[in-house]
Amino acid sequence: xxxxxxxxxxxxxxxxxxxxxxxxxxxxxxxxxxxxxxxxxxxxxxxxxxxxxxxxxxxxxxxxxxxxxxxxxxxxxxxxxxxxxxxxxxxxxxxxxxxxxxxxxxxxxxxxxxxxxxxxxxxxxxxxxxxxxxxxxxxxxxxxxxxxxxxxxxxxxxxxxxxxxxxxxxxxxxxxxxxxxxxxxxxxxxxxxxxxxxxxxxxxxxxxxxxxxxxxxxxxxxxxxxxxxxxxxxxxxxxxxxxxxxxxxxxxxxxxxxxxxxxxxxxxxxxxxxxxxxxxxxxxxxxxxxxxxxxxxxxxxxxxxxxxxxxxxxxxxxxxxxxxxx
Numbered sequence: 001x002x003x004x005x006x007x008x009x010x011x012x013x014x015x016x017x018x019x020x021x022x023x024x025x026x027x028x029x030x031x032x033x034x035x036x037x038x039x040x041x042x043x044x045x046x047x048x049x050x051x052x053x054x055x056x057x058x059x060x061x062x063x064x065x066x067x068x069x070x071x072x073x074x075x076x077x078x079x080x081x082x083x084x085x086x087x088x089x090x091x092x093x094x095x096x097x098x099x100x101x102x103x104x105x106x107x108x109x110x111x112x113x114x115x116x117x118x119x120x121x122x123x124x125x126x127x128x129x130x131x132x133x134x135x136x137x138x139x140x141x142x143x144x145x146x147x148x149x150x151x152x153x154x155x156x157x158x159x160x161x162x163x164x165x166x167x168x169x170x171x172x173x174x175x176x177x178x179x180x181x182x183x184x185x186x187x188x189x190x191x192x193x194x195x196x197x198x199x200x201x202x203x204x205x206x207x208x209x210x211x212x213x214x215x216x217x218x219x220x221x222x223x224x225x226x227x228x229x230x231x232x233x234x235x236x237x238x239x240x241x242x243x244x245x246x247x248x249x250x251x252x253x254x255x256x257x258x259x260x261x262x263x264x265x266x267x268x269x270x271x272x273x274x275x276x277x278x279x280x281x282x283x284x285x286x287x288x289x290x291x292x293x294x295x296x297x298x299x300x301x302x303x304x305x306x307x308x309x310x311x312x313x314x315x316x317x318x319x320x321x322x323x324x325x326x
Contacts, residue, residue: 008033009041010089010114013131016052017066023059048090048115049130049216064214066132069112070241077245080252083108090131092118094138095194095208105204108252110139112244119210134229135189135211135243141255143203150195150203152263152301154179154316155270157191157207160254162273164246165211170234174275177303178316181211182275186228188212209247213238263301271296280324281305283314291324 011031015022024035031038042060046052051063071087084104091097093116098104104111113136116129129136143149158175165173165181174182179191189211197203212229214237230238257265271277276294283290283305295304295311302313303321314321 007089008037009045012038012041013045013050013066014068016060016062017068019062019065021055021058021061026059045131049133051216063216067239067241068132069114069244073241074112074245074248077242078249079245080249081108083110083252085109085248086111088113090115090117092116093129093208094136095192095206098138098140098206099194099196105140105142107141107255108139110137110248112137129210130216132240133215134213135209135240135247137210137244137247138206138208139248139251141205141207142197143205143259146197146201146203147195150193150205151299152266152297153205153207153258154191154193155297155301156254156258156263156266157193157209157251159266159269159273160250161189161191161209161211161247163254164243164250165230167246167250168238168243170230173273175270175273176275177297177321178301180275183228183230185275186226188228188230207251209251211243211247213240213243264299267297267299276321276323282322282324284320284322285314286318294321 008031012027015027015030024038027038028035042052042054053061053063055061069087071085074087075082075085084106086104088097088111091113094111094113096118098111115131116136119129119136155175155178158179158181161181162173162175170183172184176182179193180187181189189209192208194206194208195203212227214231215229274294274296277296279294281292281294283292290305290307290312292305292307295306297303298313302315304311304313
């Protein structure tokens with residue numbers, strides 16, 4: 001999709017966001033294009049996961065009202081330092097955007113998007129990213145000391161996200177090692193940290209966070225595990241602008257603290273939130289599998305599992321953990 005068509009579609013959405021009917025003729029007059037062009041853009045919006053009703057004589061209407069991300073509102077809601085922030089419409093992924101835009105490579109700089117066409121999860125998995133349905137956020141942070149300086153970073157980010165959600169009154173949150181956020185035993189969101197740098201040098205981290213807010217029915221068949229979203233769990237709408245401001249602030253606060261104190265001060269809180277605390281788990285390491293009891297994490301952020309042969313520490317990368325009770 002070109003930047004020009006993206007701009008047109010965003011303007012159409014700005015009109016449809018009120019949840020009312022808007023005729024193709026009126027939309028075309030507003031944008032200076034034909035009704036046929038409006039119809040084409042509507043199909044493009046539907047391909048991004050939006051449900052749009054089309055009724056002869058009435059026009060087009062979104063299935064639900066949509067509050068778009070607003071950079072001015074997010075900035076006004078924030079309590080922390082105002083690091084550079086960009087709010088985008090449709091991009092491939094926020095991590096890729098932040099990685100390529102080096103002018104944003106300063107601690108705390110971040111970008112948000114309404115939709116991702118190539119959102120990624122851990123181990124290259126696709127992250128479903130329909131328009132306006134979730135929070136897609138990436139923040140840049142660099143650490144002195146190379147890879148040794150960022151042990152357990154994803155655990156710290158998980159704690160930050162939980163604390164941000166807690167300010168919205170959301171309870172019952174848990175963390176699945178190393179980078180998933182759970183609510184009511186279902187996946188609510190994920191974290192993807194991508195690092196560039198050399199040992200004993202500076203580590204450049206792109207911290208990606210995805211949180212399900214109100215997923216449409218159309219993505220249900222695309223997700224291969226139990227999941228939930230904030231609207232379903234809370235039974236009321238969540239303002240993504242408020243959510244974004246909280247996540248950005250708490251993330252910055254926790255990263256500053258992590259720089260100063262390391263991971264040790266975060267471990268007690270993470271252990272409280274551990275989804276598999278004292279539960280039987282299966283560790284998948286390529287073609288090898290191990291079964292044992294989850295004991296928590298060590299000072300390096302590795303998952304400790306009590307096996308029949310003794311306790312073993314499992315590190316991130318290509319390692320996955322599953323519950324044995326499922």
